[in-house]
Amino acid sequence: xxxxTSPHSLLLQNSNRQLLKNPTTKPFNAFPLTSTRTTYTTxxxxxxxxxxxxxxxxxxxxxxxxxxxxVFNFAAGPAILPENVLRKAQxxxxxxxxxxxxxxxxxxxxxxxxxxxxxxESDLRALLEIPAEYDVLFLQGGATTQFAAIPxxxxxxxxxxxxxxxxxxxxxxxxxxxxxxxxKVIWSxxxxxxxxxxxxxxxxxxxxxxxxxxxxxxxxHGVEFKNYPTPKNQTGLLIADMSSNFCSKPVDISKFGLIxxxxxxxxxxxxxxxxxxxKDLIGNAREITPVMLDYKIHAENKSLYNTPPCFGIYxxxxxxxxLLEQGGLKEVEKKNxxxxxxxxxxxxxxxxFYRCPVEKSVRSLMNVPFxxxxxxxxxxxxxxxxKEKMVxxxxxxxxGGMRASIYNAMPLxxxxxxxxxxxxxxARHA
Amino acid sequence: xxxxTSPHSLLLQNSNRQLLKNPTTKPFNAFPLTSTRTTYTTxxxxxxxxxxxxxxxxxxxxxxxxxxxxVFNFAAGPAILPENVLRKAQxxxxxxxxxxxxxxxxxxxxxxxxxxxxxxESDLRALLEIPAEYDVLFLQGGATTQFAAIPxxxxxxxxxxxxxxxxxxxxxxxxxxxxxxxxKVIWSxxxxxxxxxxxxxxxxxxxxxxxxxxxxxxxxHGVEFKNYPTPKNQTGLLIADMSSNFCSKPVDISKFGLIxxxxxxxxxxxxxxxxxxxKDLIGNAREITPVMLDYKIHAENKSLYNTPPCFGIYxxxxxxxxLLEQGGLKEVEKKNxxxxxxxxxxxxxxxxFYRCPVEKSVRSLMNVPFxxxxxxxxxxxxxxxxKEKMVxxxxxxxxGGMRASIYNAMPLxxxxxxxxxxxxxxARHA
Numbered sequence: 104x105x106x107x108t109s110p111h112s113l114l115l116q117n118s119n120r121q122l123l124k125n126p127t128t129k130p131f132n133a134f135p136l137t138s139t140r141t142t143y144t145t146x147x148x149x150x151x152x153x154x155x156x157x158x159x160x161x162x163x164x165x166x167x168x169x170x171x172x173x174v175f176n177f178a179a180g181p182a183i184l185p186e187n188v189l190r191k192a193q194x195x196x197x198x199x200x201x202x203x204x205x206x207x208x209x210x211x212x213x214x215x216x217x218x219x220x221x222x223x224e225s226d227l228r229a230l231l232e233i234p235a236e237y238d239v240l241f242l243q244g245g246a247t248t249q250f251a252a253i254p255x256x257x258x259x260x261x262x263x264x265x266x267x268x269x270x271x272x273x274x275x276x277x278x279x280x281x282x283x284x285x286x287k288v289i290w291s292x293x294x295x296x297x298x299x300x301x302x303x304x305x306x307x308x309x310x311x312x313x314x315x316x317x318x319x320x321x322x323x324h325g326v327e328f329k330n331y332p333t334p335k336n337q338t339g340l341l342i343a344d345m346s347s348n349f350c351s352k353p354v355d356i357s358k359f360g361l362i363x364x365x366x367x368x369x370x371x372x373x374x375x376x377x378x379x380x381x382k383d384l385i386g387n388a389r390e391i392t393p394v395m396l397d398y399k400i401h402a403e404n405k406s407l408y409n410t411p412p413c414f415g416i417y418x419x420x421x422x423x424x425x426l427l428e429q430g431g432l433k434e435v436e437k438k439n440x441x442x443x444x445x446x447x448x449x450x451x452x453x454x455x456f457y458r459c460p461v462e463k464s465v466r467s468l469m470n471v472p473f474x475x476x477x478x479x480x481x482x483x484x485x486x487x488x489x490k491e492k493m494v495x496x497x498x499x500x501x502x503g504g505m506r507a508s509i510y511n512a513m514p515l516x517x518x519x520x521x522x523x524x525x526x527x528x529x530a531r532h533a
Numbered sequence: 534x535x536x537x538t539s540p541h542s543l544l545l546q547n548s549n550r551q552l553l554k555n556p557t558t559k560p561f562n563a564f565p566l567t568s569t570r571t572t573y574t575t576x577x578x579x580x581x582x583x584x585x586x587x588x589x590x591x592x593x594x595x596x597x598x599x600x601x602x603x604v605f606n607f608a609a610g611p612a613i614l615p616e617n618v619l620r621k622a623q624x625x626x627x628x629x630x631x632x633x634x635x636x637x638x639x640x641x642x643x644x645x646x647x648x649x650x651x652x653x654e655s656d657l658r659a660l661l662e663i664p665a666e667y668d669v670l671f672l673q674g675g676a677t678t679q680f681a682a683i684p685x686x687x688x689x690x691x692x693x694x695x696x697x698x699x700x701x702x703x704x705x706x707x708x709x710x711x712x713x714x715x716x717k718v719i720w721s722x723x724x725x726x727x728x729x730x731x732x733x734x735x736x737x738x739x740x741x742x743x744x745x746x747x748x749x750x751x752x753x754h755g756v757e758f759k760n761y762p763t764p765k766n767q768t769g770l771l772i773a774d775m776s777s778n779f780c781s782k783p784v785d786i787s788k789f790g791l792i793x794x795x796x797x798x799x800x801x802x803x804x805x806x807x808x809x810x811x812k813d814l815i816g817n818a819r820e821i822t823p824v825m826l827d828y829k830i831h832a833e834n835k836s837l838y839n840t841p842p843c844f845g846i847y848x849x850x851x852x853x854x855x856l857l858e859q860g861g862l863k864e865v866e867k868k869n870x871x872x873x874x875x876x877x878x879x880x881x882x883x884x885x886f887y888r889c890p891v892e893k894s895v896r897s898l899m900n901v902p903f904x905x906x907x908x909x910x911x912x913x914x915x916x917x918x919x920k921e922k923m924v925x926x927x928x929x930x931x932x933g934g935m936r937a938s939i940y941n942a943m944p945l946x947x948x949x950x951x952x953x954x955x956x957x958x959x960a961r962h963a
Contacts, residue, residue, distance in 0.1 A: 174633030178640040181843055189635050193626040197619050203604030203922060205619050207802035207848065210608040210925050243673040243804060244825050247839040251823035279824055367840055372637035374673060374804045374842030391821055393681035394709055395674050409677040410797055412804030412842060413611055418637065492633060495640050 175517035178495035179322050179470060179508040180347065180368040183517075188421045206417045211410050219413075220406065223420030230426055233356050233379060240378040240398065241406040241416050246272070246346045249363040249376065250279035252396040253342060256388045257361075258284050258313035265289045265312040265336060269328075270297040270321025271501060276344060280316070283389075287312070296502075297324035300465045303332040312336035314360060320348035320467050322368070323499040325459070325506070327467035331358055340384075348469050349377070350426060351511055352436035360384055368469070369511045370426075371419035374412045426511070435511055436468075442509050442518040443468040449522040456529045474504035480532055481505060487528065493521055605947035608925035609752050609900060609938040610777065610798040618851045618942075636847045641840050649843075650836065653850030660856055663786050663809060670808040670828065671836040671846050676702070676776045679793040679806065680709035682826040683772060686818045687791075688714050688743035695719045695742040695766060699758075700727040700751025701931060706774060710746070713819075717742070726932075727754035730895045733762040742766035744790060750778035750897050752798070753929040755889070755936070757897035761788055770814075778899050779807070780856060781941055782866035790814055798899070799941045800856075801849035804842045856941070865941055866898075872939050872948040873898040879952040886959045904934035910962055911935060917958065923951055 176183040199206050202215050209216040224239045233239060242248070253276075258264055264284045266277040268291040280286040287309055290301045308315060315334040320327040327348060334341045340360035349364035356362065361380045367373035380398055388397040400408045406416075426435055447466060450457040450473050459466065459473045475481050481504060485497045498504040509518055606613040629636050632645050639646040654669045663669060672678070683706075688694055694714045696707040698721040710716040717739055720731045738745060745764040750757040757778060764771045770790035779794035786792065791810045797803035810828055818827040830838045836846075856865055877896060880887040880903050889896065889903045905911050911934060915927045928934040939948055 172628055172631075172633055176634050176638050178638070178643070181637060181639055181641060181840065184635060184638050189627050189637075193623055196623040196626055198602055201602075203602055203924075204606050205614060207611060207619075208606055208608070208614050209611055211611060211803065213608070213925065243675070243842075244678070245673070245839045248674070248823065248825045251825070255823075282821060282823075365840065372842075372844045373641065373840040374845055391712060393678065393685075393712075393823065393826065395678045395681070396823065409675045410611065410795060410803040412673075412802075412845070414802045414844065415804055415842070494633075495643065 174492040174494045175513070175520060176494055177507045177509070177513070177517075177521070179499070179506060180365070180510075181373045182368050182508055182510050183512045184372070184418075185422065185425050185512045188418070188425050188512075191421055192418060207414045209413060211407055211413055216413055219417050219420055220411070223416055223423060226420065226423035226427055227350075227377070230350060230423055230432055231354060231356055231379070236382050237356060237379050238382055238385065238398075238402045240380065240401045241411055241419075242376045242378055242395075242401060243374065243412055244395070245365045245373075245376055246344050246363060247275070247279070248396065249344070249378065250276045251283060252392075252398070253314075253316070253361065253363075254280045254283035254286075255392040255396055256398050257340070257342075257384060259389065261285060262313045263287060263309050263311050265309050265315040265334075267301075267306070267315065267317045267332065268292065269300050269318060269326050270324035271499075272321055272323070272344060272346070273316070273318035276316060276318065284313070286316075289315075292324075292326070296460065297321060297326060298460045299462045300326060300328060306332060308332075308335040310335060310337060313338055314340035314342050316342045316344075318344040318346075320345065320351075320469055322347040322470050322508075323472075323502060323506075325461050325467040325470045325472040326465050327469065329465060347508075347510075348467070350423075350432060350435070351439050351469055353432045366415060366419050368508075370422045372415050375415035375419055377419070422512075438515065439468045439509070439511065442513065442515055443471065445515075445518050445522055446471050446507060446509065449525050453525070453529055456533060457525060469508060469510055471507045471509060472498055472502065472504060473506075474498075477532065478504075483532075484528055488521070488524055491520070491524055493517070493524065496521075604922040604924045605943070605950060606924055607937045607939070607943070607947075607951070609929070609936060610795070610940075611803045612798050612938055612940050613942045613947075614802070614848075615852065615855050615942045618848070618855050621851055622848060637844045639843060641837055641843055646843055649847050649850055650841070653846055653853060656850065656853035656857055657780075657807070660780060660853055660862055661784060661786055661809070666812050667786060667809050668812055668815065668828075668832045670810065670831045671841055671849075672806045672808055672825075672831060673804065673842055674825070675795045675803075675806055676774050676793060677705070677709070678826065679774070679808065680706045681713060682822075682828070683744075683746070683791065683793075684710045684713035684716075685822040685826055686828050687770070687772075687814060689819065691715060692743045693717060693739050693741050695739050695745040695764075697731075697736070697745065697747045697762065698722065699730050699756050700748060700754035701929075702751055702753070702774060702776070703746070703748035706746060706748065714743070716746075719745075722754075722756070726890065727751060727756060728890045729892045730756060730758060736762060738762075738765040740765060740767060743768055744770035744772050746772045746774075748774040748776075750775065750781075750899055752777040752900050752938075753902075753932060753936075755891050755897040755900045755902040756895050757899065759895060777938075777940075778897070780853075780862060780865070781869050781899055783862045796845060796849050798938075800852045802845050805845035805849055807849070852942075868945065869898045869939070869941065872943065872945055873901065875945075875948050875952055876901050876937060876939065879955050883955070883959055886963060887955060899938060899940055901937045901939060902928055902932065902934060903936075904928075907962065908934075913962075914958055918951070918954055921950070921954055923947070923954065926951075 196205055227239060262284050264286045266286045266288050268274050268277055268288050277286055289306050289308055292299050315336055342361045343359055345362050346365040347368045350369050363378045366375035385402050386399045394400055429435055450459045455476050457473050488496050496505050496507060498506040507521060626635055657669060692714050694716045696716045696718050698704050698707055698718050707716055719736050719738055722729050745766055771788060772791045773789055775792050776795040777798045780799050793808045796805040815832050816829045824830055859865055880889045885906050887903050918926050926935050926937060928936040
């Protein structure tokens with residue numbers, strides 16, 4: 104760890120134009136924590152201001168100058184990717200390491216791509232300390248395809264299975280499982296608008312269930328498991344959709360029979376789904392399982408039964424490399440905790456101007472939903488933030504309000520800027 | 534059309550090293566058609582030779598200097614992509630058109646990505662003149678997922694369906710359909726090692742069949758339909774896997790109920806599957822259909838039910854744009870015919886040194902399988918070609934020999950270079 108000064112430039116052309124149109128609006132100071140308070144003029148001239156926010160960050164190369172063109176993208180997924188990963192991908196897009204071709208052009212059975220997918224798997228195994236008795240699969244079709252693949256591979260049509268439903272995604276997994284098994288909802292947070300996770304002891308698990316399914320982090324509702332229930336079913340199997348908190352913190356893989364995650368939150372672009380499955384669970388797919396949903400086919404063929412999403416896997420590999428270079432998931436978790444703390448504190452200390460509906464003990468480090476007391480200001484909040492290059496802050500269409508997704512790749516500076524903006528917005532609208 | 538001189542540089546460092554090791558090997562002249570015959574020395578110095586091959590090509594900007602670093606990639610898929618498309622993708626990978634983010638970071642519901650997917654669809658519709666009564670879907674999971682989706686959406690478990698099997702891919706489609714329907718093989722080329730397509734009149738189609746399925750181009754065996762059978766089944770439905778000749782020539786879409794294609798041959802990277810389906814066929818998926826295989830879900834949600842493979846769709850869009858700029862599929866087909874003609878002629882005029890097993894009338898314009906009379910030289914052929922930067926010429930592991938895939942993006946210069954190499958190789962080994 105080193106004390107470094109991270110400069111951050113802010114171009115104010117748009118906001119100044121706004122100020123001209125609406126001279127009663129107070130100017131927004133993106134960095135009120137800086138020692139020198141800059142007062143903005145309302146001339147439409149393009150001004151660049153610099154703020155020196157002193158923060159603890161890892162030893163990393165300084166942010167390149169071009170990053171001033173970047174927005175802070177708070178989208179829930181596809182989502183922000185690490186700047187250095189994008190730079191690397193750009194530099195080798197046309198010619199991957201002297202191969203004379205792009206990764207997108209490589210035969211998935213050629214030595215070049217094999218080296219890419221093998222390194223991606225190996226780095227992921229290192230990151231999550233995946234035990235040898237687990238297979239790692241790089242698949243297509245998103246978590247939604249896994250909603251079907253799981254019952255099709257792990258139980259029969261009449262088998263009971265347990266679903267703990269803590270948000271929209273857990274509910275979607277349940278609904279798909281109803282086609283292929285007899286799922287029982289052992290707990291649902293729906294009546295409380297998905298703001299809680301129950302005490303595990305109180306759960307009435309079905310001893311005959313073939314597995315217990317959870318969604319480890321609910322992207323829409325911002326509810327995250329901080330620890331995991333012990334399955335009391337006959338198989339002892341716990342299964343988790345980790346799409347939106349995958350690789351955001353260390354996880355004891357051995358507690359799970361199967362973990363699955365769409366890549367497009369923390370580890371890559373959309374189009375790649377990662378499945379980590381205990382080997383003894385493989386090989387029991389029902390006859391009516393489409394071949395592309397059969398784990399055995401993919402495990403036996405090392406994810407190369409058909410053409411995999413090669414470029415997406417390559418991008419995931421670059422992200423895994425980056426996470427390892429950051430010091431692994433313990434370090435990554437610390438950064439995520441820090442970012443979340445700043446943001447939740449800003450909400451909780453706003454005297455009700457901002458509200459996060461989620462119970463404090465289960466608030467997500469990744470997806471922070473919040474509302475405004477004056478809900479008619481929410482559209483204005485989102486609009487003004489976008490002008491300040493903080494985009495995709497609108498809440499999911501099913502719940503409204505705002506949501507800031509602050510995945511691994513969101514820099515601390517992005518959260519700091521958001522918090523500064525929130526305080527300024529409140530000052531202007533309280 | 535313009536007469537242009539397309540310079541092509543060849544770096545011979547490796548091959549010269551090879552010559553030093555084996556001084557009896559005759560030097561390979563990559564471009565025997567040029568007026569000036571260059572005699573190579575055997576010094577290990579890096580030499581760059583230039584060849585001016587005069588050919589008819591479309592009016593396009595000259596190939597950039599960097600293309601000398603490119604290999605000619607004859608892979609069957611993922612495959613070569615247009616150089617200018619890769620350059621464009623590279624230039625905007627980090628910041629897509631001033632949006633401040635990469636396409637890989639964009640919310641699939643944001644205005645930026647919506648503009649990308651809508652333009653991709655619109656350009657594809659223009660290219661293939663897709664009638665309004667067809668939906669275009671951008672999906673995941675490759676053609677292999679469609680092998681299951683088709684029977685699951687278009688018939689019931691006990692329904693008869695007809696499969697015309699002209700190669701490995703048609704056979705794979707058949708095997709998957711056996712899980713979900715009662716397919717009948719109305720003709721198979723297996724006993725003749727998949728080198729033919731039957732006369733359509735002679736086919737005994739089942740009048741009760743729910744559809745007739747063909748694979749329009751067999752990637753492994755190099756067999757391509759030049760016209761299409763008229764379905765004589767009760768629904769009049771013809772369905773085609775066009776993965777390896779999609780957008781390589783104009784197609785009368787109205788002859789088909791459904792066309793599907795993995796993108797990774799002619800139109801993009803792997804991870805995107807395009808389905809063109811007549812709207813009246815949508816909405817009949819069986820209850821046991823995984824939601825991600827239900828065409829209705831994808832059609833109703835304009836391919837955005839779950840997170841689509843955004844970057845892959847973007848790449849397809851760039852390719853569609855490029856194909857339109859080339860003058861559309863009629864022009865593209867002419868180029869493909871020219872390339873294929875040169876290569877098949879070289880094989881047929883080799884007096885048996887090279888052999889293509891496929892019946893002339895159904896030879897693929899995309900995938901050209903060939904063998905050597907002296908089969909023990911095949912490994913040497915592939916190895917020497919790779920040294921000359923012509924890669925992935927080894928035939929599919931299931932059939933052996935060689936295969937040159939010459940998709941849309943393979944430049945004429947690549948085929949010319951291959952043919953020149955073939956002649957030289959023959960001269961040295963006849």
